Amino acid sequence: MIDALNILSTLVLGIYAGSLLTEAMILVPYWRRMKPAEFFGLHSSLGPSLFRYFAPLTTAAVVLAIAAAALNRGENLAWLVTAILCLSALIIFFVYFNKANKSFADHSLKDGELAQELTRWASWHWLRTTIIIIALAGSIVGHILEQAV
Numbered sequence: 001m002i003d004a005l006n007i008l009s010t011l012v013l014g015i016y017a018g019s020l021l022t023e024a025m026i027l028v029p030y031w032r033r034m035k036p037a038e039f040f041g042l043h044s045s046l047g048p049s050l051f052r053y054f055a056p057l058t059t060a061a062v063v064l065a066i067a068a069a070a071l072n073r074g075e076n077l078a079w080l081v082t083a084i085l086c087l088s089a090l091i092i093f094f095v096y097f098n099k100a101n102k103s104f105a106d107h108s109l110k111d112g113e114l115a116q117e118l119t120r121w122a123s124w125h126w127l128r129t130t131i132i133i134i135a136l137a138g139s140i141v142g143h144i145l146e147q148a149v
Contacts, residue, residue: 002071006079006146009064010139013082016061017136019054020129028122036111039118043104051101058093062086065135068142078142085135089128096124 031039062083069083100121103109109117 002068003146005064005071006068006139006142009061009068009082010136010143012057012060012064013086013132013136013139016057017129017132019057020125020132023050024122024125024129028118028125032115032118032122036114039114040104040107047101047105058090061132061135062090065139068139072142076142076145078138078145082135082138082142085131085138089131089135092124092128092131097121097128100124 031042034042065079065083065086069079072079074080100117103117
């Protein structure tokens with residue numbers, strides 16, 4: 001069972017990392033080129049869809065990483081590091097993204113503030129994306145260490 005959980009954790013982390021990378025490389029540059037009215041108009045429909053996609057994916061990645069770390073009981077440090085990284089990415093959502101995304105949704109930003117906020121959003125997003133890519137690498141190392149034992 002633990003092997004299946006470890007594999008599932010890595011697969012979900014791979015999907016999560018790829019999704020974050022896609023958002024960073026395709027969606028964010030597109031948003032940054034848009035005029036404020038276009039962005040806020042698009043965000044009213046796209047924002048909820050992105051949340052419906054990322055919320056369960058993020059939850060699954062964090063829960064599976066923590067479960068893998070717990071079931072490996074510290075015998076494989078890579079799983080613990082992976083869980084900590086996933087938790088840190090989740091915390092970043094509550095520290096920054098929750099408020100920023102709401103400011104996009106309720107259009108509480110002035111049009112002149114949008115470009116600067118999207119620059120800040122992109123920086124935070126790259127931090128979160130990098131953390132999850134490292135977490136994915138950590139889970140792969142976890143598999144390698146399992147094979148070495």
